[in-house]
Amino acid sequence: MSPKLNLQTTIAGIDFRNPILNAAGVWCQSTAELDTLLTSSAGGAVTKSATVKSRLGNATPRLKSLPLGSINSMGLPNYGFQYYLDYVTKQQATDQHNLILSIAGLSVADNLTMLRQIQSSDYTGLVELNLSCPNVAGKSQVGYDFAAVADLLATIFTFFDGKLGLKLPPYFDLHQFDELSAILNQYPLAYINAINSIGNGLIVDPLTESVVIKPKGGFGGIGGNYVKPTALANVRAFRLRLNPTIKIIGTGGISSGQDVFEHILCGADLVQIGTALGTEGPAIFERVTNELSDLMAAKGYQNLADFRGKLKTL
Numbered sequence: 001m002s003p004k005l006n007l008q009t010t011i012a013g014i015d016f017r018n019p020i021l022n023a024a025g026v027w028c029q030s031t032a033e034l035d036t037l038l039t040s041s042a043g044g045a046v047t048k049s050a051t052v053k054s055r056l057g058n059a060t061p062r063l064k065s066l067p068l069g070s071i072n073s074m075g076l077p078n079y080g081f082q083y084y085l086d087y088v089t090k091q092q093a094t095d096q097h098n099l100i101l102s103i104a105g106l107s108v109a110d111n112l113t114m115l116r117q118i119q120s121s122d123y124t125g126l127v128e129l130n131l132s133c134p135n136v137a138g139k140s141q142v143g144y145d146f147a148a149v150a151d152l153l154a155t156i157f158t159f160f161d162g163k164l165g166l167k168l169p170p171y172f173d174l175h176q177f178d179e180l181s182a183i184l185n186q187y188p189l190a191y192i193n194a195i196n197s198i199g200n201g202l203i204v205d206p207l208t209e210s211v212v213i214k215p216k217g218g219f220g221g222i223g224g225n226y227v228k229p230t231a232l233a234n235v236r237a238f239r240l241r242l243n244p245t246i247k248i249i250g251t252g253g254i255s256s257g258q259d260v261f262e263h264i265l266c267g268a269d270l271v272q273i274g275t276a277l278g279t280e281g282p283a284i285f286e287r288v289t290n291e292l293s294d295l296m297a298a299k300g301y302q303n304l305a306d307f308r309g310k311l312k313t314l
């Protein structure tokens with residue numbers, strides 16, 4: 001990397017040496033996996049979305065890698081909220097702050113329980129409230145119910161004064177960005193993360209004339225190359241509407257430095273890699289960071305701020 005290049009980025013006062021993290025769910029279920037991320041070239045790590053109690057998740061096969069991306073219906077396998085709260089608190093005590101604690105309660109009450117526990121714990125780092133898990137049978141994605149999101153935020157901010165981000169599902173209609181941004185702009189959110197997988201897609205294998213994953217009749221969240229244009233559109237649409245104090249994490253379709261560059265041009269402060277991390281492993285962070293550095297050097301950019309959000313329109 002050229003000595004003049006600086007990939008540093010900040011969300012709610014938390015510094016990241018570079019803007020490239022794992023996406024929640026990938027390479028982050030155990031503390032061993034999280035340790036591997038923190039000793040890789042990643043800018044930091046997000047923990048597997050936690051539920052109050054540990055879960056085994058859905059029946060297998062529940063994840064399939066495909067030429068253009070992936071489909072998954074993991075069903076929130078995780079070691080339970082306390083396991084991840086203990087991990088990030090321990091890391092914080094050793095001055096490791098580049099972490100995000102992800103939570104995905106199965107109900108409003110569960111989300112409030114976990115946020116109250118965080119509020120009364122020693123952990124003061126970033127928290128990502130996942131409003132977009134598509135893979136638990138019988139549970140709909142909260143992020144598509146704007147009245148429920150408004151109610152939830154109103155309740156949360158009566159007691160929570162930590163650094164809160166929201167993981168959102170993809171939206172497809174410009175009115176959705178207007179309506180949701182008007183709600184989000186009323187609260188001191190640290191960030192939003194756009195996008196989760198495109199929920200309830202279906203991959204068909206013509207040879208076997210079958211679906212490719214077992215849960216929910218084969219329906220699952222789609223990630224990877226399939227979703228990049230939708231992810232870029234969500235990052236861009238929210239950047240144009242949200243208060244500048246609400247930062248944006250761009251997730252979706254990132255497997256190269258150029259993909260990171262495009263997300264940042266659309267307004268992302270940080271990015272996360274899901275599908276491609278799953279196939280390539282943590283070595284991907286060094287490759288993608290080098291590709292981003294080379295691209296910036298070729299364009300004469302020294303900091304992410306030199307091009308962040310500066311997408312040109314015709």
Ligand code: DHB
Nearest residue numbers: 073074075076077133135
């Ligand atoms: C799972 C999938 C998601 O997209 C998500 O946001 C949370 C959990 C899962 O199936 O485990």
